[in-house]
Amino acid sequence: MSDVPPFEPDHESPTYVYVQLADHITERIKAGDLKPGQRLRPEREQAEEYGVAYLTVRRAMRELRSRGLILTVVGKGTFVNPKVAEVEDLSELARGEDDERPADR
Numbered sequence: 310m311s312d313v314p315p316f317e318p319d320h321e322s323p324t325y326v327y328v329q330l331a332d333h334i335t336e337r338i339k340a341g342d343l344k345p346g347q348r349l350r351p352e353r354e355q356a357e358e359y360g361v362a363y364l365t366v367r368r369a370m371r372e373l374r375s376r377g378l379i380l381t382v383v384g385k386g387t388f389v390n391p392k393v394a395e396v397e398d399l400s401e402l403a404r405g406e407d408d409e410r411p412a413d414r
Contacts, residue, residue, distance in 0.1 A: 311342045316359045326361060327368035331376070333359075334369065335399065338378055338389055345394040349379065349387045377402030 316333045318326045337343045349355070352370065356363040370387060373379045378399060381387045392402055 311337065311340050313337050313340045313342060318359075318361060325368075327365050327372060330359060330361060330365060330369040331372040334373060335376070335378060338393055339399065343389050345389050346391045347389045348385075349389070351386075375403065376400070 313333070313336045316330060318329055320326070322329065334343070343349070349370075350358070352366045353363050356366045359366065370379065370381070374381065376399070378390055378393060379387055380390050390402060393399060396402060
C-alpha cells in the first residue's frame with residue numbers, strides 16, 4: 310500500500326487545484342503506485358476518483374506532460390513516462406521529451 314495520502318484539494322490554498330492534483334500524481338509516481346509505462350485511467354474516471362472536475366484533470370495532465378512525467382498517445386491513452394525509472398530526480402525529465410515529439414504547432 311502507498312505512503313501517499315488520498316488526494317484532498319485545498320480550496321483555500323493559493324495553489325491551483327490542478328497543480329495540487331499534478332503534485333499528488335507526481336508523488337504517486339515517486340512512491341511507485343504508478344509504474345513506468347503504466348497506462349493511466351481515462352480523465353473522466355480520474356475526475357470521479359479525485360472528486361474534481363474533468364477539466365481540472367485535463368489541466369493536471371497537461372502539467373504532468375510539461376514536467377515530462379507522462380506521455381499521451383492518441384488512440385491509446387496516457388502513460389507514465391518509461392524514463393522515470395532511469396532518473397533519480399524527476400525534474401530531470403522536464404523539457405527532455407521535446408526533442409522526441411513531433412511539433413504540435
